[in-house]
Amino acid sequence: MAGSSFDNLPLEWIRAFEAAARMGSFTAAAVETGLTQSAISQRIGHLERRLGTRLFVRQARSIALTVEGDAWLPHVRTALESLRESSEALFGVARDRLTISASTSVIDLWITPRLDRLTQAIGGQITFRTMVLSTDAPHDDDTVRIRYGTGDWPQTYKQPLFSEVMAPVAAPALLHKDEAWQDLPRIAVSGPRPGWTEWCALTGTPTVPIPVLRFDTFASALAAARAGRGVLLASLPLCAADLSSGTLARIGDATLPHHATYWLIASKERLSRTQWGALSGALTLR
Incomplete structure (x- = not known):
């Protein structure tokens, strides 16, 4: 029967093709799928014989899609994505519990003001676990993590919470003193953000005092700034509420952007696309 060779193509063959094409390597596709390199190669070989065409050009240390493979790939991706989304919609069990690991600063200053929106989006129990964001130790039992960096993590779902921008802030009462702010006490925070050294280099501000x-946490440093203990080089998104209420005031208009920020990350095994959309929407809207 004409076209019968295309009937009932084994899904595992197609998944092997898509993974190898996306990763650009049979070995990388094997790692992602939990198979051996030879198993990936074998499945793709079976698929090519069934289709009657070569999908990859195999070279000594690399592979490349043929014209036919490149033309077929977007159709395969669309079909697999449709299959996954329909499976989630029809058979996925909605989570009634969610664990979020983040620093105390993010929980207090970013998540807490958005709790109403977050609880409506999740519709179940939410557990918060504080963590040190600089650690790379795995947290296999965490559904969602918020980490500081540039977003170069392997998780499927990744979304920056905000664009990081730094500027000096202080309690208004401290700024009313009859002295230049550059001479006021300064507050520093340990961690991955730029500090006073970078600010002084950018603006020409003296490095003293x-x-x-x-x-060691931004939340603690911010509390000290609120108490009038000094000038803090602050993350403007994290202290937006204090600036809006007048508890703290910005000093000047200069800012120090930073390429890293806080990212919301999760794996597709822990959350469906719909759940991820609701979660990221609740936490990234201003």
């Missing part, structure tokens, strides 16, 4: 207060 050296900060007399240093904290």
